Amino acid sequence: MKRWVAAILLCLAAGDLLANGDRMPLTIEQVKASHERELLAQPGVVSVGIGRDDQGRPAIVVGLDKPHPQTQAALPRVLDGYAVRTEIVGTIRAR
Amino acid sequence: MAQMDEVRARLRDHSPKLLGRSNVVATGVGYKVTAGKRTKELSVACSVAQKVPLESLAVRDRVPQEIDGVPTDVIQTGVIRALATRTERQRPAPGGVSIGHRDITAGTLGCLVRKNGQVMILSNNHVLANSNDAQVGDPILQPGPIDGGKLPADLIAELQQFVPISFGEPPSDCKFASGMIALFNAGCRAIGSRTRYRIYRIEAADNLVDAAIAHPLKAADVSNDILDIGRIAGLGRGELGTPLQKSGRTTGLTRDEITQVAVTVNVSYGSGREARFTDQLMAGAMSQGGDSGSAVLDGDKRLVGLLFAGSDNSTIINRIEHVFSALGLSL
Numbered sequence: 001m002k003r004w005v006a007a008i009l010l011c012l013a014a015g016d017l018l019a020n021g022d023r024m025p026l027t028i029e030q031v032k033a034s035h036e037r038e039l040l041a042q043p044g045v046v047s048v049g050i051g052r053d054d055q056g057r058p059a060i061v062v063g064l065d066k067p068h069p070q071t072q073a074a075l076p077r078v079l080d081g082y083a084v085r086t087e088i089v090g091t092i093r094a095r
Numbered sequence: 096m097a098q099m100d101e102v103r104a105r106l107r108d109h110s111p112k113l114l115g116r117s118n119v120v121a122t123g124v125g126y127k128v129t130a131g132k133r134t135k136e137l138s139v140a141c142s143v144a145q146k147v148p149l150e151s152l153a154v155r156d157r158v159p160q161e162i163d164g165v166p167t168d169v170i171q172t173g174v175i176r177a178l179a180t181r182t183e184r185q186r187p188a189p190g191g192v193s194i195g196h197r198d199i200t201a202g203t204l205g206c207l208v209r210k211n212g213q214v215m216i217l218s219n220n221h222v223l224a225n226s227n228d229a230q231v232g233d234p235i236l237q238p239g240p241i242d243g244g245k246l247p248a249d250l251i252a253e254l255q256q257f258v259p260i261s262f263g264e265p266p267s268d269c270k271f272a273s274g275m276i277a278l279f280n281a282g283c284r285a286i287g288s289r290t291r292y293r294i295y296r297i298e299a300a301d302n303l304v305d306a307a308i309a310h311p312l313k314a315a316d317v318s319n320d321i322l323d324i325g326r327i328a329g330l331g332r333g334e335l336g337t338p339l340q341k342s343g344r345t346t347g348l349t350r351d352e353i354t355q356v357a358v359t360v361n362v363s364y365g366s367g368r369e370a371r372f373t374d375q376l377m378a379g380a381m382s383q384g385g386d387s388g389s390a391v392l393d394g395d396k397r398l399v400g401l402l403f404a405g406s407d408n409s410t411i412i413n414r415i416e417h418v419f420s421a422l423g424l425s426l
Contacts, residue, residue: 032357040361047360048360049355049356049375050355050358061355089406089408089409090409092362092409093384094226094403094404095383095384095386
């Protein structure tokens with residue numbers, strides 16, 4: 001009986017941990033994946049990937065087809081602790 | 096020592112006879128090389144396909160030690176071939192040359208791969224399968240049609256398989272749908288129902304690869320080499336900063352590195368068609384139109400990707416692991 005109670009408590013704890021992401025630091029891949037649809041919905045955004053910032057640290061890189069001052073101003077600078085940087089990558093075409 | 100005029104005169108008089116010898120492929124004027132060092136002595140230089148011991152040559156095929164006082168020199172250069180360009184017909188065709196489905200312009204022959212033990216040509220869907228608009232068995236030309244490839248002379252392979260590209264609808268606010276929804280919801284309110292209708296735009300599925308394979312009609316018509324790179328050393332995995340090289344129809348051998356991974360990107364396919372790709376690799380400017388289908392290798396010649404798209408300052412590459420698993424391929 002005690003074992004069953006312990007098992008249930010453990011399951012509840014694990015579920016709680018999964019539900020509250022802030023207890024486990026998210027990877028940059030997870031952060032990128034959870035935000036990319038909204039980022040790609042902004043005017044002029046053609047790509048979202050993982051690159052590096054000026055200091056060489058991993059960063060979320062938002063690619064624009066051309067300069068879009070409004071989009072650039074509206075984009076977050078940081079997402080869940082990871083830097084967000086914009087880059088003019090141009091219109092991407094099949095070659 | 097013989098002067099230039101004198102050596103030129105000997106060359107002019109004797110060149111036809113020298114070139115008639117079985118092994119000589121070229122003649123000219125050059126400084127004589129003795130014991131591996133270039134001397135200041137002018138000579139009639141005879142290039143041969145392969146140096147062989149004098150005794151094994153018939154007397155008439157031997158290059159004399161000197162011609163009327165002018166020394167000769169025998170240099171091994173190998174057989175001299177015209178340098179075929181990437182947009183010309185080549186048999187066997189290596190990776191890096193022009194190829195394409197009958198109804199397209201041209202792309203690049205990436206490399207050879209295997210499917211169920213059979214050798215296949217790997218390139219993009221939009222190169223070998225005309226962006227989904229093709230049938231298995233369709234003719235593949237080398238060079239591609241825009242480079243003068245014609246049926247039946249330049250037929251090299253038949254389309255074997257392609258991964259269909261899922262194209263999205265161009266974003267549009269449908270006025271008709273909005274009007275209908277407003278009408279439905281007005282009706283719901285009128286009858287006191289708490290149900291409300293919403294518009295959903297049908298979204299295309301995300302793509303991982305733009306890839307296809309073609310079955311060469313003759314094994315002897317294709318080569319395992321990639322122009323200016325050589326043989327593939329194995330499979331690799333692209334990471335941020337991995338050095339890259341590719342050999343393509345338009346820009347030839349170019350090098351760069353992976354600047355972004357896990358890239359989700361919208362790619363334009365012309366005529367308003369757009370497709371979204373996920374888990375792509377991005378590099379800088381290392382390609383132009385016509386380079387699509389190039390095999391992308393790392394610095395150790397391991398295959399890491401398949402080039403398919405780009406802009407003025409970026410190149411987009413499918414991960415080779417997705418290409419191989421989608422088509423069931425091996426090296």
